[in-house]
Amino acid sequence: MKQIRTLADLIKIKDEYLSKSKESEKKDAPGGKVRIRVHMGTSGIASGARAIHDFLTIELEKRNIDAIVIKTGDMGYCFAEPTIEVTLPGEEPVIFGNVDKLRADEIIEKFIKNGEYVEGILPVNYQIIN
Numbered sequence: 001m002k003q004i005r006t007l008a009d010l011i012k013i014k015d016e017y018l019s020k021s022k023e024s025e026k027k028d029a030p031g032g033k034v035r036i037r038v039h040m041g042t043s044g045i046a047s048g049a050r051a052i053h054d055f056l057t058i059e060l061e062k063r064n065i066d067a068i069v070i071k072t073g074d075m076g077y078c079f080a081e082p083t084i085e086v087t088l089p090g091e092e093p094v095i096f097g098n099v100d101k102l103r104a105d106e107i108i109e110k111f112i113k114n115g116e117y118v119e120g121i122l123p124v125n126y127q128i129i130n
Contacts, residue, residue, distance in 0.1 A: 034067035034112055036060075037085040037093075041074025047081035048100070055101050056084070059108055067112070080122055086111060095122045 004010050038044070038053040053069060060067045077083045080097025086107065087093040096107055097120055110116040 032066060032089050034060075034065065034089065035087040036067060036069045037072045037087075038069060039073065039075050039077070039081070039083045039085070040071045041078075043078040044074060044081045044083065049082035052082045052084065052099050052101070052104055055104055056108070059105065063108065063113075065108070065112060077122055083122065088112070088115070093124075095124060096120045097122045 040049045057069045085093045
């Protein structure tokens with residue numbers, strides 16, 4: 001492990017980390033992949049987000065759907081946990097709330113495979129900054 005002796009050392013390590021992180025994200029979700037973020041803050045985990053993450057990972061692989069399932073922090077939808085954000089290639093993200101295994105299956109079959117909207121979409125309360 002590197003020793004940090006000056007502020008410049010710390011800034012250099014931070015910049016290296018951020019650079020690797022951005023490269024990794026680009027590799028993990030190229031243009032043709034579906035990206036699913038499972039919100040796993042404290043309220044999400046308490047509401048069953050871990051089981052939803054595992055279910056999505058297994059089912060997407062079984063159905064040969066080219067997707068990446070990412071664990072991420074809380075988005076502020078504590079009233080609707082567990083929540084997931086699904087981004088289809090070239091489209092804006094859609095957030096689903098109160099996701100159980102039955103709804104997750106429906107999201108895979110109808111929304112991801114066929115592009116049909118399903119019940120449980122939450123209004124977006126944030127802005128994407130590039």
